[in-house]
Amino acid sequence: DIVMTQSPDSLAVSLGERATINCKSSQSVLHSSNNKNYLAWYQQKPGQPPKLLIYWASIRESGVPDRFSGSGSGTDFTLTITSLQTEDVAVYYCQQYYTTHLITFGQGTRLEIK
Amino acid sequence: EVQLVQSGAEVKKPGESLKISCKGSGYSFNNYWIGWVRQMPGKGLEWMGVIYPSDSDTRYSPSFQGQVTISADKSISTAYLQWSSLRASDTAMYYCARLEQWLAKWGQGTLVTVSS
Numbered sequence: 001d002i003v004m005t006q007s008p009d010s011l012a013v014s015l016g017e018r019a020t021i022n023c024k025s026s027q028s029v030l031h032s033s034n035n036k037n038y039l040a041w042y043q044q045k046p047g048q049p050p051k052l053l054i055y056w057a058s059i060r061e062s063g064v065p066d067r068f069s070g071s072g073s074g075t076d077f078t079l080t081i082t083s084l085q086t087e088d089v090a091v092y093y094c095q096q097y098y099t100t101h102l103i104t105f106g107q108g109t110r111l112e113i114k
Numbered sequence: 115e116v117q118l119v120q121s122g123a124e125v126k127k128p129g130e131s132l133k134i135s136c137k138g139s140g141y142s143f144n145n146y147w148i149g150w151v152r153q154m155p156g157k158g159l160e161w162m163g164v165i166y167p168s169d170s171d172t173r174y175s176p177s178f179q180g181q182v183t184i185s186a187d188k189s190i191s192t193a194y195l196q197w198s199s200l201r202a203s204d205t206a207m208y209y210c211a212r213l214e215q216w217l218a219k220w221g222q223g224t225l226v227t228v229s230s
Binding site for chain 1: 147149158159160161163164173175176209211213215216217218220221222223
């Protein structure tokens with residue numbers, strides 16, 4: 001299995017400031033056939049299912065605010081939230097889909113307001 | 115509108131069997147893999163396995179192989195997750211989701227509580 005490790009486990013950021021969440025995979029999720037990174041990001045608020053934010057490591061899902069952005073390649077990835085809003089309080093997960101039907105998630109990062 | 119609607123919360127005793135469902139609508143149900151995700155109380159997301167309703171091709175995560183059964187009835191656009199003998203450790207929220215490599219559409223979740 002590809003193991004996904006997120007850091008930090010939790011963080012507190014002031015309103016309007018930048019939040020950065022990291023995700024590292026145990027092996028590269030960059031596919032040589034199409035030069036795409038098989039990496040997605042999700043947001044989960046209490047009592048709700050996860051919501052897709054980013055796929056192909058950097059493509060925002062339709063309707064996701066542009067303060068959310070994804071970057072990285074190979075084994076190291078970052079989710080950045082610029083200008084944190086109260087509604088961004090949630091747990092964030094990365095997920096690899098390089099192994100098509102055996103996807104794996106990071107352990108999650110809890111984001112709070114400082 | 116694409117929707118995945120899951121069956122309601124269940125309370126069961128250890129040793130009992132259970133089958134929960136996930137009904138798709140608003141798209142061609144047969145043509146997308148449907149996966150199941152476990153979330154134990156206060157914990158993260160765990161991939162259980164996936165099924166292709168068109169031919170019932172099923173793949174399990176090694177952690178869940180032999181512990182659960184995933185099935186589908188394409189005639190009613192419904193996928194299932196079942197247990198033959200529940201344990202207290204099966205207490206969790208279970209989500210179905212449509213697999214497009216990523217998981218863009220999710221069901222609302224089914225809470226399963228196993229307690230004597």
